Amino acid sequence: MVHLFHVSKRYPPDHYALADISLRVEKGEFVFLSGPSGAGKTTLLKLLFGAERATSGQVIVNGRNVTRLNPRGIARLRQRLGLVFQDFKSLSHLTVLENVALAAEVAGVPRRESLKRAFRLLLELGLKDKHQLTPAALSGGEQQRMAIARALVNEPVLVLADEPTGNLDDELAGQTLRLFLNVHRRGATVIIATHDAGLLRRFPQRVVALQHGRLVGDSRPGVEEFAF
């Protein structure tokens, strides 16, 4: 599903956010990208959904070489991905339902069908009664559930989440993680960037560790950690 070959990302004049990363994530895997702030987690995710271009190396996502995609190709790729961010990224002038349906409409799904899909997801995520509110009327946890619903509305093959629990307390963070695990059980590949070590202990999954832009560890539950 995701394959990185010797990927580096350099920002001028000479700062390497990522240096010589090679990584493979199979279809259906659940992976935590861990590491302290500035380790390169966000940059790696940005390379995967085409918000940044690698300075060198190749980035393959869902069979497409992202480093060679034009803007139209990147847009098409993103329609097959589900993206979740720490700051939710919602549109304040749209209702919760419209925010979720937006991703489906952009993918070319007719309005009525988009709203149906969005409503079903909000029902599943416990936001049925809030669908006509604007995002500002929701709590942090609810807003993150809304963002997850939007990420799932096109039934993505790959879900990328950047610090999705960063603004939530422990309990809400746990609930949110369980939502991602449900998504994973449905068959989607999930990659979550987090610096929350407690979360990694509570939900043992494969962990890819980054530090100063380098891959420093890759461990799976029950398998001895392989340190780079």
Added chain:
Amino acid sequence: MRPAHVLFIARRVARNLKDFLGSHLLASATVATALFIFGGFLLLQQNLYGLLKSWGNQAAILAYLDDDLSAAEVKALFSEVRSFPEVDSVRYISREKAWEEFKKSLGQQGGLLEGLERDVLPASLEISVKPEYRADGALKALAARLERAPGIGEVEYPAEWVERLNGFFAVLRWAQWSVGAVLFGAALVIARNTARLAILARRDEIEILKLVGATGALVKAPFVLEGMIQGTLGALLALAVLALLFVAAGGELAAALGSFLPADELRFLDVEKVGLLLAIGWALGAGGSFFAARKFV
């Protein structure tokens, strides 16, 4: 682009027009101001041209006769002129008649003529020209032919004034298009900057649309369509203000111009010029938004 995308864009445009009404109206007002000035020039030009045409249509040529012509010679000359194909009718104005008409035209100041001989004014032929020969060139040729005729001293015709005014109109047209070009450029820059501000105000929306997979066209199209609507609305606003001013001031203007321009000769912009203003407004809005979207989205 799928049909669902077209509807998506239409919904976004409708929603954005509602949600950002203030900035849309501001942009329309900017376009309206530029087009009001340009439209004012068009209106002025059109009506001055009408005035000119109206004078040209009063195409009577005055041919002053030599003093020493006998009655038989006047009669022969009268017949000859009447036989010209360009001539519609001829009226002979004797010296006495010219004196009386002149005195009448002076009204209460007729006393000024006291002490002068009644034959001080020359006899003349007032020649009315057929409409098809009233073009500037034809009138001039006829006047030249009359001047060469034996027995005719001097020839006067209104087309002389028409020709001079034509020169003035050439300057006016040049000024109109120069001012129009400057206004168009300025309005385009303002429209682009207004669109840029709208884009910056909605950068979160643009970012999210891109993150969920919107193509550049899907993100930009609503801005360009909104620009088209703003520009067309601006043109309609300019036309409405011009029409109101025209209705309010037209009557008084006609009264002031008096016999120079009958009230029914005053005309609002014709269909072509209304279409031109609408097209310019549309182009201003679309162009400004397109350039801003291309650069900032």
